[in-house]
């Protein structure tokens with residue numbers, strides 16, 4: 001096992017790479033906060049400077065597992081100053097899914113840390129970097145719940161899943177569903193808001209049933225109101241992602257409609273709409289029920305934006321079933337649709353189904369879903385042109401000529417998935433709310449002009465634009 005031989009009084013540099021979804025981002029951020037609190041370690045952005053590397057992996061799909069393995073093996077080749085291999089820790093969903101099997105199959109990896117052991121990351125780092133006593137570095141800083149890196153932050157309200165959709169390995173990777181307690185979530189939200197975060201994005205595998213395993217009378221609508229009260233003094237936003245249709249209660253709809261801080265944005269990962277396909281997926285509903293729910297959301301919540309997920313090529317999907325999905329997507333016209341090609345996953349019920357769809361047909365169907373998703377998504381973006389929206393400044397990026405331009409998002413754009421609004425080379429501060437008139441739409445990307453600014457509140461970071 002490669003370890004650094006440097007004296008233990010030397011602070012060690014740690015580099016973290018995160019793969020996969022927002023839930024993994026939160027897990028990496030939690031590890032980062034624990035590592036930063038330890039005087040023995042320092043986080044670095046450059047893998048070449050690292051004394052240890054953590055690759056936090058995803059194993060939701062076969063392709064994600066391959067990506068995680070490839071990247072880990074790439075990191076294994078890096079060297080320390082003394083020529084020894086950099087210790088590489090593989091954390092997250094691949095170790096959770098494959099367990100002990102990995103120790104034999106990937107001997108190059110120094111340590112494996114499954115999801116439920118990530119809070120021990122500092123001890124693991126000490127072991128792989130040759131630190132025999134963390135006490136020699138002094139006491140850790142007071143516990144930091146999260147590191148703040150932008151105007152928006154994901155907050156995990158639950159983990160695991162009890163739905164056992166037949167195509168999904170998540171319940172086997174992340175375990176049974178559990179809600180994080182309200183006080184733990186709210187402490188984390190307060191700490192993020194105090195650090196400058198202005199948008200809290202609540203996530204979990206199945207957010208709609210949050211609280212069902214906690215004391216009676218506590219549910220997602222209640223939690224949204226509590227989080228809204230925390231962000232209200234800084235005029236912040238709350239968003240909730242991954243709501244299954246069954247979770248859309250009257251109270252939740254009323255909360256999204258009536259509480260100003262809760263943005264009118266719903267992410268409903270429907271996957272399909274044909275009743276028979278949904279039964280085979282071990283899911284419920286049909287196109288009529290879904291269309292009714294979406295009509296209601298649009299009727300009752302002004303400015304409603306709806307995102308969904310659609311899957312092509314589930315085992316046994318007939319031409320008629322696929323056509324039903326296409327015409328449903330066309331009828332509803334979602335603002336955003338993530339399209340997936342069914343992936344045959346080891347250990348899942350659907351992976352064992354005999355009538356797997358031919359790969360070429362699956363690809364053809366996936367492309368057709370992409371075309372429909374883009375046609376309606378681009379049209380939704382184009383309808384924003386000429387209108388003025390409240391926008392949260394998120395940061396800056398380089399334009400085609402290498403100039404820094406400010407970017408932001410409106411309430412209808414979730415972080416990392418729905419595009420951004422380009423604001424040009426203007427002054428602005430990360431976390432500032434501005435009113436922006438949309439001048440142009442290119443696919444999902446919008447270009448706009450700031451027409452007014454809201455006075456700044458609280459502790460905000462300077463943007464480098």
Ligand code: SF4
Nearest residue numbers: 161164165168170205
């Ligand atoms: S709801 Fe279904 S798709 Fe989502 S994590 Fe749970 S089992 Fe997987």
